Amino acid sequence: MPADTAEEAQRRARILPRLQDARGRLQPLLGDQTLLVALLTAASLGAGLAEAGVLALVAQVAAALVDGGDRLSTDLGPASLDVGIGPALALAAALASIRLALQLVVAWLPARISADVQAKLQTDVFGAFSRASWPTQADDGEGHLQELMASQILRATEAVLHLATFLSSSAMFLALAISAFLLSVPVAAGVMVSALVMVILLRPLNTIGRAAAQRLSQAMMDQAAGVSEAVRLTEEAQVFGTATDHRHKVGGLIEEGRRAFFRYQLAGRMTQNSYQSVIILLIVGGLAGLYLTGAGNLATLGAAILILIRAASQAQCAQAAYHGLCQSIPYLDRLQQAIARYRSSTPADGGSPLPVIRTLAMEGVSFAYTPERPVLGHLAFKVAAGEAIGVVGPSGAGKSTLVQLLLRLRTPTSGRFLVNGEPAERFARTDWQHRVAYVGQDPRVFQGTVADNIRYFRPLDDATVERAARLAHIHGDIVAMPAGYDTVIGQRADAVSGGQRQRICLARALAGEPDVLVLDEPTSALDSESEAAVASSLAELHGRVTMFIIAHRLSTLTTCDRVLVLADGKVEAFDTGAELARTNAYFRRATQLSGQAS
Ligand SMILES: Nc1ncnc2c1ncn2[C@@H]1O[C@H](COP(=O)(O)OP(=O)(O)OP(=O)(O)O)[C@@H](O)[C@H]1O
Ligand SMILES: [Mg+2]
Structure with a gap:
């Protein structure tokens, strides 16, 4: 990420842009849930x-009962209310029931929205x-995706949950504040001022919290990588x-995580606790304000205090949610x-469709994993359908890298890989995948039956x-x-x-009946008998399938029409x-050595 400019930092320090920032990030996730979010806000406002x-x-x-009266009358902004205690209580019960129903909706919506967002x-x-x-997949650190998919x-x-809580608490706060305005303007002003002070006072804690979360996120990723490796x-x-050394290494990562987690928790809890204390101070301040201005009668004062306390608690919820966000x-x-x-x-x-592979050719192909270190240089060769090509060369010569180019897993840094005389990238990848098969140096099976492992999702x-x-x-x-074939392996x-x-x-x-078969050391784990058996299988395929066989043991290469010697x-x-055998010293020496070995 580019470093923030001072202007950017200032912009970020402001609450509204921050919320817009968060909304911008969440918008693609919320997508068609925007209606549910609006519903949540409306339900909270109603509640x-x-x-x-x-x-x-x-x-x-309560005030009417204390006064011994049987009616209550109060001003609600421009309107005034004058009813008996019985109807007033019935109205209160009805409102409480409405609140309960709305609160259930307010509980259901975030659960639903967050479950959908998580799955998305x-x-x-x-x-x-x-x-x-x-x-890109190969460059991913060990355990990286697992950690992303799980705790991150x-x-x-x-x-999303914090955003939902923020919206519903803010809506409730707003509703309470409006009601407070209707009852008493000084009280409402007190509530508004206190909320504003809250936000300003605690702003630095949010920045600290965000930085702590960043550090914790990184520490968790590092820990996942370390544990996967161990x-x-x-x-x-x-x-x-x-084992002790692994414990030591993972221990270092755990310690890093502990420090990050501590800072993360501290930032969260300090914000919450400071907030509570400031609220209590502000309630006292608000009451002092009421006392000094001598506003309202006892009943209005009581209602205002109750609403002030509830509004403060909603403001606290909104603030905590904002911090969590x-x-x-x-x-x-x-x-x-x-x-x-x-x-x-x-x-x-x-x-482009690829009904059959007739020729494969490398034209001046070079490849480097990193710019400063070329691995393959100026490869040029052409192979016809049905040919069996052996590839030999010392360890690190670039054989497996060549395999990756042949499989179109990587593209040449320069030069062209031609299929039927045309650049390979012109052809549809699915067609290519159907025509080309591969057994790697370290082939893998998955948890499933033997038959499923051979079938590998194909019909x-x-x-x-x-x-x-x-x-x-x-x-x-x-x-x-x-x-038999139904035995589960893994x-x-x-x-x-x-x-x-x-x-x-x-x-x-072999099950997909490919045109091209690429084998990277297909017999490295086989005994001589199985090796001979596989060699005879390859001999059976000879002429029908174009084969590239990478081998250290040259005995595997008896079926090959030609052998490519790769060096450096x-x-x-x-x-x-x-x-x-006549002209190449490496090939001669390797043949002699594998002759001795077998
Ligand atoms: N993912 C990678 N990133 C960076 N460099 C790599 C990568 N894979 C291989 N290399 C480097 O490329 C060079 C060729 O590696 P390659 O695996 O192609 O050799 P190889 O001929 O198959 O060796 P072996 O016979 O030991 O399997 C080596 O120097 C290796 O260090
Ligand atoms: Mg290799």
Whole structure:
């Protein structure tokens, strides 16, 4: 965010712009709920007027009873009231009932509005994340989205509740103040002045509260990231005996959170408590004012005092809600910034249909994750349909990066990636996703049956799922599982072995019958027998599917027509295995080493 100018800071320090600021942030969330918000304000106004009426009548009746009279008469602004005690009490009861009904509406509306807003925020955040580009998703810190979706949204939703409370309390305050004006102008003036003083006196506390909330929001995000990392590394911590170090690291984040939470709570509570004390002082001051001006009779004075106390309490509620609203804004800001960041990264969709992939070509392609450190430089090669291409090279050479470009997960920093001779980005992403499949270096399964893991949300029948499983040489393992294809697998207790996971994910890739198959180390977790089996599956696909196979173990590459040797982000050689064995030192050495290993 750009630094606030002095003018901006001054603008922000004013209450009205701040409320408009909050409203501006909440408006897109409230959307079609604006009517409900208006209803809430109207109901609160009505409840406040009804309450003022009850209080005025009660005070007058009490005064009449003290005087021993059976009628009461009072001035209500320009109008005057003169009724018996019985009808006055009946009127008071009716007004109290109306107030009760309106209060129920006032309770129901914020609950309804905030539940809707919370669900909308969650849908927006998750929707924007899932549509974001892969680089943006991959750059997100560990546990970032989880934390946004859980406590940050919860706190942002409080902004709506605070706004609702602010509106209803202000409306009730207004109703009471109007009633007070009707009864006695000095009392009403006292109420108004006191409210104004309140707001001015406590303004700095709101600014402090907002800053504290900002710090707390950040501390919570950091803590979530730290805890997620520690959870991911629990096995390592057990083996390396580093649990204490993890505790120390997370402990530091907890301490940071403790300090931020303390400041946040302190700011909130100081505001509330100072407010209460100032109110008591102002009530005393208001009474002194009445005494000095000698305004009104005893009954009017009693009614005015009652209304003054209730108005002050509504003003306090409105003030606390306003403070809460200030404290919720940083959470809302963080969410809206995250949504904007995700949305702005959403890749444009070319839209051209892609019925078949015939050729893939890189033309002078370079790529850098960060501007100062190029990873791939001037790649140029062309691959025809049905070719099987091996990609080898030392660790860190850029093989997985090349895979990400081939999958259109990332776009070249310069140069062009051509599909059927046209820039890849012209084609519809969904068509591309149907024609290209992938098994990554660390393939993942989700909590669900084996069949669902292979199907992966696509409308594939059981026969297709089984065919893919057979092709990936996992069918035998699956039928040996307790419930066969219906066995539930997942990340932790019901996990499958590393090699099984790799083959289930290979089956997932094959089940969609892709034109292009990209495999990043497809046999790294397999024993020699499974590796040979997968190699024979790949041999079966040879000619039908264009394949890119990244491998450290060159034995996996027997099916490949050509092998691309990548070194330090450049194409060092691109030829048949036989030719490379003759001309390329890296390939020769790697072949010798994998020969020794097998
Ligand atoms: N997300 C990323 N952000 C920044 N740099 C990255 C990122 N991913 C990879 N790199 C860097 O890019 C270079 C190439 O990485 P890449 O993963 O493509 O290598 P690789 O050839 O697949 O290695 P390996 O055989 O070990 O899997 C490395 O120097 C790596 O540090
Ligand atoms: Mg890699």
